[in-house]
Amino acid sequence: MESPLVAGWQCRVCGASVDIATPFSWQCPNATATDRHHALQLVQGAAQLRSGGQSNPFLAYRPHLAWDGFAAAHGLTAAARDAMVGDLDSLVASVAGTGFVETPIERADELSDALGFGRDGGVWVKDETRNVAGSHKARHLFTILLHLRAAEQMGLAKWPRRPPMAIASCGNAALAAATLAAAVSWPLRVFVPPSANLHVTECLAELGATVVECPRVPSDPAGDPCVHRFREAVAAGAIPFSVQGPENAWCLDGGRTLGWEMSSSGWNRLFVQVGGGAFAASVAEGLRMGGSTPRLHAVQTEACAPLARAWDRSRSLSPSEHWTECMWPWERVGESAADGILDDETYDWLPVVEAMESTGGAPVVVTEANVLRANELGCRTTGIDASHTGTAGLAGLLAIRDQVNPDERVVVIFSGIRR
Ligand SMILES: Cc1ncc(COP(=O)(O)O)c(C=O)c1O
Ligand SMILES: [Zn+2]
Numbered sequence: 001m002e003s004p005l006v007a008g009w010q011c012r013v014c015g016a017s018v019d020i021a022t023p024f025s026w027q028c029p030n031a032t033a034t035d036r037h038h039a040l041q042l043v044q045g046a047a048q049l050r051s052g053g054q055s056n057p058f059l060a061y062r063p064h065l066a067w068d069g070f071a072a073a074h075g076l077t078a079a080a081r082d083a084m085v086g087d088l089d090s091l092v093a094s095v096a097g098t099g100f101v102e103t104p105i106e107r108a109d110e111l112s113d114a115l116g117f118g119r120d121g122g123v124w125v126k127d128e129t130r131n132v133a134g135s136h137k138a139r140h141l142f143t144i145l146l147h148l149r150a151a152e153q154m155g156l157a158k159w160p161r162r163p164p165m166a167i168a169s170c171g172n173a174a175l176a177a178a179t180l181a182a183a184v185s186w187p188l189r190v191f192v193p194p195s196a197n198l199h200v201t202e203c204l205a206e207l208g209a210t211v212v213e214c215p216r217v218p219s220d221p222a223g224d225p226c227v228h229r230f231r232e233a234v235a236a237g238a239i240p241f242s243v244q245g246p247e248n249a250w251c252l253d254g255g256r257t258l259g260w261e262m263s264s265s266g267w268n269r270l271f272v273q274v275g276g277g278a279f280a281a282s283v284a285e286g287l288r289m290g291g292s293t294p295r296l297h298a299v300q301t302e303a304c305a306p307l308a309r310a311w312d313r314s315r316s317l318s319p320s321e322h323w324t325e326c327m328w329p330w331e332r333v334g335e336s337a338a339d340g341i342l343d344d345e346t347y348d349w350l351p352v353v354e355a356m357e358s359t360g361g362a363p364v365v366v367t368e369a370n371v372l373r374a375n376e377l378g379c380r381t382t383g384i385d386a387s388h389t390g391t392a393g394l395a396g397l398l399a400i401r402d403q404v405n406p407d408e409r410v411v412v413i414f415s416g417i418r419r
Helices: 066-071 077-097 109-114 139-153 172-183 198-206 225-235 251-261 278-289 306-313 347-359 366-381 392-399
Strands: 006-011 017-019 040-044 106-108 122-127 166-170 188-192 210-213 267-275 296-300 365-367 407-412
Touching: 006 066, 006 306, 040 251, 040 392, 066 139, 066 251, 077 139, 077 172, 109 188, 109 366, 122 366, 139 172, 139 251, 139 278, 166 172, 166 225, 172 188, 172 198, 188 198, 188 225, 198 210, 251 278, 267 278, 267 392, 278 296, 278 347, 296 306, 296 347, 296 392, 365 366, 365 392, 366 392, 366 407, 392 407
Parallel strands: 122 407, 166 188, 188 210, 267 296, 267 407, 296 365
Antiparallel strands: 006 017, 006 040, 106 122
């Protein structure tokens, strides 16, 4: 049998190990309903990152993906694994209008000029607005779906009937989840707040998802009622189809394709907008595996910046041993046009703090004026129709432009389309 490039998972907090062959290994085995402070990370060999050249990143980098190691460990041949990606991608394309294709990254000349960069430096923009379901989120969810489909095909799923999948989101993650679920006719429950955008909930329903409105009920503990209902559904047997690592670590697998697709050039800095943190964690890990370690700047808005607070606290505390003292929900979440990064807690904060430390980066907290200016400038100069959340990384560059040398090569990711 081949030896998979990914050996398994290890918890950054308690050290527990999970073999790659373990099915449905969504969470650290020591995580409980009352102790959620666990964070699985992938344990992989030193094999050099290599693309097979296919345009679909899940095919091009298949051997580096954890789901592939899982399927290989159960004896599924490489040809069968390729076929599984291809078949699933065709189903996704039939719903989304596009399958997974490496997204473009280009130097934004007009933007670079406007920001005073020199010929050797500049701003490179990776355009995720054309990814499946209009944002990067589907990349995270596709590896959970591949894991599930592989488990079914290999006879590891013993359920008489598929349990539903569940997600708490009313934005890009929910739309990506509903798109992928529709592709395989898997029942999905989406937990949304009463204030959810009607256009989004209608789209979700059209895709066949069950939309569950979650008003706060008197018996609710502190925190988001949608998350409470989501966790209750998971406790009752639903599959966490989540883009938060602590809820389902397998989302961190596919997210790395973003970093792999941009690992060939010598970047100096990377600005990534941070909500729950899975996006930044995955991009940084993908780049690291490709041998590229630009300074990582995690960008949050003044309206909600729990990661910057955790970063400050973790200057004097070892983060993995002091979760509670470093990361807790932001007390008064304000408003921002970048509403996709207002998560009151940065769930995947540990890997993001670690990546900022190891690359010499730091968080950037931006004003609303910079959120607005980044969107106007970024969309106008590139012609990409991204949302304010999608361009919020650029707001980070605007905020510290005077600290960046004109010869530096800077990357931002326009992560979601304007809706
Ligand atoms: C377009 C877009 N970019 C970035 C993010 C932030 O990703 P994460 O929550 O993983 O930090 C989100 C999250 O909703 C998003 O919708
Ligand atoms: Zn653990």
